[in-house]
Amino acid sequence: MANHNTQPPIASANRESGKLFKAPVANKKPLIETPFTPLPLGSVAAKGWLLKQLELQRAGATGYAEKLYSELGEEAAWLGGTAPESDWERPVYYLKGLVALAYTLNDEELIVTSQKWINAILASQRKDGFFGPETNDDWWPRMVALYALKDYYEATSDERVLPFMTNYFKYQAAHLPHRPLRDWGKMRVGDNIDTVLWLYNHTEDKFLLELADMLAGQGYPITDLFTYNKFQDFGDDFHPTHTVNVNQSIKMPAIYYQRSHSETDRDAFKVGVKNLSNHNQITGMTAGTEMLAGISSTQGVELCAITERIQSNGAVTMILGDPHIGDDLEKIAFNSLPGAMDKQVKNHQYYSLPNQVESDYADHGFKQDYSNGTMPSPTSGFACCRFNMHMGWPYFVKNMWAATADGGIGVIAYGPSQVSVRLKDVNVTIKETTNYPFEDQIQFVITTSQKVSFPLKLRIPAWTVKPSVTVNGEPVEAVKAGEYVSITEEWKTGDKVVLHLPMKLKTTTWVNHSIGIERGPLVYSLQMKENWQIKHKPIADLPEFDPSALGFNEYHVKTDNAWNYGLLMDRKNPEKFINVVTRPMPENPFQQELTPVKLVAQAKKLPTWGKAANHVEADEPPVGPILSTEPTEEITLVPYGAQNLRITYFPEVTESLTETGAAKYEAEQAEIFHAEIRKNEPHASEGSYVGGIDFAESYVKFNQVIVPEEGQYNIDIWFANGNGYNSATGKMIVNNEEYVLTYQGTRGWGRFMAIKIEVPLNKGSNTITFMKDQGFYELDYIVVRPLYINGS
Structure with a gap:
């Protein structure tokens, strides 16, 4: 085994007073030119409150990880040992976050710790190109290891990395035809394609493009999943509805679009976000425990899904240039991520919930239930999140800034930070001073090694009202919410840009007509x-x-x-x-x-x-x-x-009731035919629900659904389907209009989940009827609620 403590030097030409100056590596033809190009790891440094989160992580969960978990000890399989459970994803999950944290903080101790793992991985490569523990040949954990190696190379320029990755990808190209992707790797294939295309941009080896095509062909039909809402269409195969898979794979179509040039691949992210609205939570995350979990206030979000979605949104924003994805990225990072950890960043919650009034051992009713899954702990829930959580904050920081296709620099997400980059052979540093998102003003001060002209692109969030930008005190025209504003100047040291993003209170509407405040x-x-x-x-x-x-x-x-x-x-x-x-x-x-x-x-x-x-x-x-x-x-x-x-x-x-049309209708109080009322169920509303909707003629009919005005309304539907991972479909007839609804597998019969559908209703009385289609489901109650312009 190689010396684990060997650390290749970082080229001094790229360093200046502790800052890393590197020119970004953009896509090479025939890959498309993207609006933004990622900056090398180490180009963005956190400041202010954001730096504090990284420091807490260093002093807490990440700093003590190798002492807390046996999978990360000296006998870990990824270090050449034989420790149980250490030859698959857990150590490389940790390493991915560790490398990003180490070089974002430029922390010597963390760098030495990460180097031990990097050297062991590099030394593990066989003559045929394969690498990693011999006891596990799964493609999936190697996808994670490749991210750690990619990030490490960007920070260090270690000359061992590119040949290593080239040899491994040659091995993949030779062996995938007879040993294809399976399970997790098949669903998370976008991670593999991402590093393949990254390597192509460094070496321009043509075989890498063909490998990307092969990988895309062996994965699940991910573009179709998101484009046509097919998450529930795979029977008892849970992978397409697994929330971590969903939030991780949502970036795959955009990543492959760089190679395919397909408009369907390009648009799959945006369409997919819309199709996932039946699982949305107020923080921008999709509910998943561990499967997609509807709109309930007490369904949770898995921490792995949060960190993966942070990476996905950062990557897709750069490829598509859509500022709205940056809005969602900030919302997830500033709410879901800290909401799933204690405030010293030591313990985490496997699942975090929008309405959670106690954390204790319990039967939570989740599809994948862990009795301690909502408890802050270093071992909360299943063992993936305790290793994958480490990349959350570092990957957010890493992707805050990006190079632009027109030779400039742009903001993907805001927060106190400093970016250092080489543009047009000039060293450029921009310090972003702000307490955002806790205040609405952001100041950028520019330092250059000489005068240089380039565009500075600022993302203007869609939620802001009357935003403004000044350059050295002079106002910038055409600053519009929901767009990028591009400012081209001949920049010099001391230039100052000030961005003002006024924040207004906003209500959004959620399950059972509840109110969220943003x-x-x-x-x-x-x-x-x-x-x-x-x-x-x-x-x-x-x-x-x-x-x-x-x-x-x-x-x-x-x-x-x-x-x-x-x-x-x-x-x-x-x-x-x-x-x-x-x-x-x-x-x-x-x-x-x-x-x-x-x-x-x-x-x-x-x-x-x-x-x-x-x-x-x-x-x-x-x-x-x-x-x-x-x-x-x-x-x-x-x-x-x-x-x-x-x-x-x-x-x-x-204090004075006005008619809004929002109302709850219990299924057992509806007109029922060839179905039965089931009582004494503690998990059902009012203790009763309707089951046995088993025949073509079965129905549950709500005859007097009263609304004050004609228009569009949401209907929240509380259902159960205890048939494992297999979904069922049911007919819903609203007045004379028929809809087909998909009811995914719940924890069991009598364990209810909520989905919503938007329908038109007439002023006054309406009839809503539920019938069987394919498979079986049970009905607890429905909620009819009006739509709001700024609601959900």
């Missing part, structure tokens, strides 16, 4: 008095290492305050009922007690809104508006990522 890219949740109690202390394999004393524990988290509030609200003018309160920026804005922006809202308690049948999760929000005579109280909302317990989807309460 401001800029941040989502807000009820402030909870979290009470953390150690449930389990992990025992490390290493002597004289006590992880519990360092805060690495499994925690039972409960709240000491009331959480069952409904909001008094004007959905179109939330500022009537909410005040924004700001205070000085702390080091770590995700510490709840220090967070610099809070909202004070008017609310009333709803005494009938309690916990779900497992006595841990909140029950689903009751359908409002609800007429309430409870006293009005002021409640405080904090950023979603500032706590681990939260209420984010609030019912609406009112």
Whole structure:
């Protein structure tokens, strides 16, 4: 085995006062020219609060990972050892994040640690080009290792890497025809194609283009999955509906579009995002536990899916140039990512939920249920996320800036940072000073080794109102929300650009007509008095290492305050009922007690809104508006990522009831034919639901669905399908219009999930009928709710 501590020097010509200056490597023909080109790892440095997150990660989850987990010890298979469970994805997941963190921080200790793994991988290559543990020949974990090697090469220019990757890809090209992709690699093939095309841009070896075609041909039909909403069309094969697969593979069509030039591949991301709206959560993530999980407030998001979607959105934004994808990237990174970890970045939650009022062992009703899956812990849930979480913040930072096709530099996502890049043979540094997203002003100060003309492209978020940009105090024209603004100047040291992105309060509408509150890219949740109690202390394999004393524990988290509030609200003018309160920026804005922006809202308690049948999760929000005579109280909302317990989807309460058309209709109270009412089911609304919709003539008919105005409405449908991973379809007839709905497999019969569909309704009375089509399903209740211009 090679010396694990060998570290190739970084070319000094690329370094200047600790900054890395490298020219980006754009696509070579016949690959398409993309609007943006990724910058080499190390080009972007975090500053301010964002740097603090990386430092906490270094001092916490990443810094102690090799002591916490036996898969990362000296006997790991990726280091040449035989430790159990260490020859597949876990060590290389960790390494991918470790390399990105080490070179983003330019941290000597982390660099040395990562070098041990890099050297072992490089030394493991056989004469035929294959590499990695001999006990596992799966293509999939090697896709992850290749990302770590790619990032490492960008930061170091280690001359061993390109020949290594070339030899491996020659091996792949020779062996894929008789040993094709399978399982995870078949679904995550975009990762493999991504590194193949990256290598092509460095070597221009033509066989790599043919290899990309072969890989695309062996993967699942991923473009079709996203374009035609086919996630549920694979019977008991769960891979296309697995949430990590979905959020990881959503980048594949755009990646392959660089080679295919296919408009269908190009458009699959945007169409796919729309098709996934039946699983959307307020943070921009798709619910998945572990399978796609509908719109419920108590279905969760897997942490692996969050980190993979951060990478996917960053990569696709550069290929397509769509500023809206950058909006979503920020929303996920600023809400979902910190919301799934403790605020010292030591412990993580496998699943995080928009409405979660306790974290404890429980039967959560998830398709893949882990009793500790919502508990902050170094071992929460299945063992993938504890290794994959490390790339979240580093990959966000890495992809914040990118080179532009016209020779400039552009912003993919905002935050305190500094980018150093070589443009037109000139060293250029841009320091971005801001407390964004906790404030709305961003300042860029430019430093150049000599005067140089290039375009600076700034993404203007779609949510902002009346944005503005100045260059050295002079206003820039044509700054529009939802677009990029390009500023071309002959830049010199000291030039200053100021971007102002005014943030307005916004309501969005979610399951059961509940209300979500947003401001800029941040989502807000009820402030909870979290009470953390150690449930389990992990025992490390290493002597004289006590992880519990360092805060690495499994925690039972409960709240000491009331959480069952409904909001008094004007959905179109939330500022009537909410005040924004700001205070000085702390080091770590995700510490709840220090967070610099809070909202004070008017609310009333709803005494009938309690916990779900497992006595841990909140029950689903009751359908409002609800007429309430409870006293009005002021409640405080904090950023979603500032706590681990939260209420984010609030019912609406009112003091004078007005008819909106929002109403709940219980299936057991409808007209029923050749079906049966089933009672005493604790997981069903009101304890009862309708099953046995098993015959062609079976139906559940809601005869008096009353709405005040003609127009488009959402219908939330609460169903169960206990037939494993196999989906069922059912007919829904709205007045005289027939729809076919897909009901995916749920935890079991009598365990309900929600989907939504948009339909036209007539003013006054409407009839909605549910019937059998293919397979079987059960019906609990439906919610009819109006659409809002800014709602969901």
